[in-house]
Amino acid sequence: MLELSWAFFAIAGPAAIFAGISKGGFGSGAAFAAASILALVVEPGLALGVMLPLLMLVDAATLRPYWGKWHWPTARLMILGGLPGVALGAALYARSDPDVLRVLIGAISIGFVLWQVGRGRGWIRIAAAALPRWAGAVAGCVAGFTSFVSHAGGPPAAVYLLSLKTTKTEYQANTVLIFFAINIFKFVPYAFLGMFTAQTGMANLVLAPFALLGAWIGVKMHFMVPERAFFALTYVLLMATGTKLIWDGLT
16 A cells, blocks of 8 residues: 655655656666665555656656657667567566565666676676677567566666667667657556556656656756766665665565
8 A cells, every 4th residue: 555645755756856867868777766765665566656657757758859869770679679578577576475576676776786887897898899689689678577577677778779889869869769668568567467556646646747857857967967976876876775675575
């Protein structure tokens, strides 16, 4: 049961802004931090259900600034690859209890930080040459799965997209379009699995302006602010929330 209290909105409002900034300006990679944060205070399924309509709203709001700047063959490949990944995520969710999801979301949160730090330190290297097209389909499938269970499709998508050595704006445009489509795919199974309730709908109405504000800030920041400062804050949030979720799930 989702209780729409002042305490909930004190956490959910900043989380929605943060998700909007990430999706609007920084490749969607850290947007799932909002769901990780919400999962600390509500059941993980409800946290995911609250965030999906907000992420879809941000997707729609950020399509226009990046319209036509994506590489359609690449985006199409990863969108089609995302379909079986979404189906796998739905199958897992239907057979899991909330503690399993807490551990999974927490592990993905910490894994994201380790992957990003490893890239920054040179411990993990993106392929020097563009990965083959089949790798794009696989990356799309993994992105669909992780997006379904934690809204964390950004890292697997980035592995393929970064190998293509695209411009910063083309990369951002690709992620906007890819996750716009994958989030639409997720909506129907989320509804059938009971992840949307009257309370999550009311929360969405209140939080929509926060998400749109974040998206607007993110688009502006994309052209003005380096990623380093933004992701430094993200890493701290994700390590803290990921550790807490794993602890809660196991204990």
